[in-house]
Amino acid sequence: MNTLIVGVGNLLLKDEGAGIHVVRILEEEELPSGVTLIDGGTGGLHLISWLTGYDRIIMVDATLDSHPPGTVRMLQPRFASDFPPLMSAHEIGLKDMIEVMALSGDLPPIYLVVISVENISEVGTTLTSSVEAAIPDAIKIIKEILQQ
Numbered sequence: 319m320n321t322l323i324v325g326v327g328n329l330l331l332k333d334e335g336a337g338i339h340v341v342r343i344l345e346e347e348e349l350p351s352g353v354t355l356i357d358g359g360t361g362g363l364h365l366i367s368w369l370t371g372y373d374r375i376i377m378v379d380a381t382l383d384s385h386p387p388g389t390v391r392m393l394q395p396r397f398a399s400d401f402p403p404l405m406s407a408h409e410i411g412l413k414d415m416i417e418v419m420a421l422s423g424d425l426p427p428i429y430l431v432v433i434s435v436e437n438i439s440e441v442g443t444t445l446t447s448s449v450e451a452a453i454p455d456a457i458k459i460i461k462e463i464l465q466q
Contacts, residue, residue: 321350321464322372324358324365326379332442333387333435333449337378340431340456347457350464374427376460380449385434388448390455392463393430429463431456 325341328334341355349355358365358377369375385391433452445453 319373320352320371321354321374321376322369323353323355323376323378323460324369325356326358326360326377328360329443330441331438332440332444333433333446334380334438335443336380336433336435336445336449336453336456339445339450340378340433340453340460343453343457344460353464369426372426374429374463376429376431376463378431378456378460379433380435380438381432382436382438383432383434386448387434387436387446388452389434390452390459391432391434392459393432395428395430431459 323341323344325337325339327337327339329338338357338359341357344355354372356368358368433449433456435449436446444450
């Protein structure tokens with residue numbers, strides 16, 4: 319099964335870059351054949367061309383929600399309304415991208431691994447301790463998805 323893992327975020331905004339930090343760690347891991355990793359940056363419609371041709375997609379991103387910072391969850395969005403209330407700074411682009419792919423009939427199963435954060439606009443290149451501590455949990459969920 320061909321699987322794409324996309325880390326989304328902005329590395330210059332501390333926890334907002336959590337998805338990219340996860341992908342960078344996964345680059346050093348032993349993963350099954352057929353897995354492709356990409357740094358999706360701040361997401362958006364320009365990613366659609368990268369997402370076609372896969373049997374499933376795993377996206378990793380930060381989310382500003384009611385959960386404590388460092389909470390990791392896995393969601394399976396099919397439409398923009400299936401996303402958490404406020405994804406990171408690129409929320410509209412990811413939601414629009416899912417909608418376009420759904421409308422075109424070109425939407426493989428998507429697993430969204432989200433890490434709850436407290437702030438998505440604090441400038442800096444390091445993660446807060448609660449989000450950094452959540453990275454192994456996010457990786458564990460991704461590896462469980464890969465085994466399905």
